[in-house]
Amino acid sequence: MKKLSGFFGSVLFTILAFKLFAGSVTVSWNPNSETDLAGYKIYYGTQSRNYDKTIDVGNTTSYRITNLSDGLTYYFAVTAYDTANNESDFSEEVFITLAPPEQPPVVAYFQAVDPQTLHLVFNKKMDPQSLKTISNYTISPTIQILSVEIDTSLTVVTIHTDKHQVGKTYTLTVQNVKDLAGNSMENPYSVNYSFKDQTPPFLERISLLNSETIRLYFNEPLDATTVTNT
Known part of the structure; x- marks a missing residue:
């Protein structure tokens, strides 16, 4: 294999998947046709054409790179090397910015409005189907939940219940609800x-x-003390 400038100049080099999991990308490229090809190296870093990391991936045309930091822009280029360890010039450069990970939804506000009405407000737009699923809400000691309404903002939930007993302490539990991106509540x-x-x-x-x-x-x-002292 000769060491040629622009060795990959006409080779398609693409990112197949921007983000398989948090902090990782998969890169792929068309194979080189020379018979003495031995393998490829991926160069990458956070500055264009200034790569501080190199991975010898062997004779494969797709590789998943892990341990990347969300929120940063990474630049990638590929070289090929032959059996005599001659290495080509860099391919055309591609780059990708890893989006910060989606935060799970949380309940931002709760209000016990009256003995038959509860309000919940989430911190982001939620999946309406999961919000309307009555089994995602439980009240202990048991109070039957009659219906669940959501407003057009997809953040406010109104829970209609049987009548609560005044002065008694209840616990509302919410689980399995998701945001529009499909992220479930962490807990x-x-x-x-x-x-x-x-x-x-x-x-x-x-x-x-x-x-x-x-x-x-x-x-x-009545309170016995107030009755006796009246």
């Missing part, structure tokens, strides 16, 4: 909540027991 989301009694008691009726005693009937149990 199930759980939050404790309760509803305070905000309705004042009222007197329903009065019963005269005798000339010195009356009995008062309220609509709900």
Whole structure:
């Protein structure tokens, strides 16, 4: 094999897959036709035509490069070498910027609106089908979830339930929901909540027991201290 300038000048050199997994790319190129071909080397780095890394990949025309940093631009070129260890000039250069990894969705806000309504707000647009799946939400102690609504932003969820008991603590758990890119929540989301009694008691009726005693009937149990001191 002769050492020729532009050895790969007319050879197609492409990136087959921008990103197979986080921090990796696969590069491929057309094979050289010379009979004494021994293999190829991939040169790459974060500066154009200034490569600080080299991989001898042997006699193959596709190779996956790993341990790349997301968010950086990498430049790639290939050379061929023959059985006498003569090496060609660089191929045409290609480059790729590895996008930062997608962050999993999280619940950014929760509100227990009333004993039959809960609100969730996610930090990004979500897959509507996974949001509407009732089995992705559970309440303990058990409260039946009747329906789930999502607004047009695909971030706000309204959960309609059977009536909660005032003063009791419940736990809502959300899991298996996905964003539009198909990323699932990293961990199930759980939050404790309760509803305070905000309705004042009222007197329903009065019963005269005798000339010195009356009995008062309220609509709900009262605090014993306030009743005795009144």
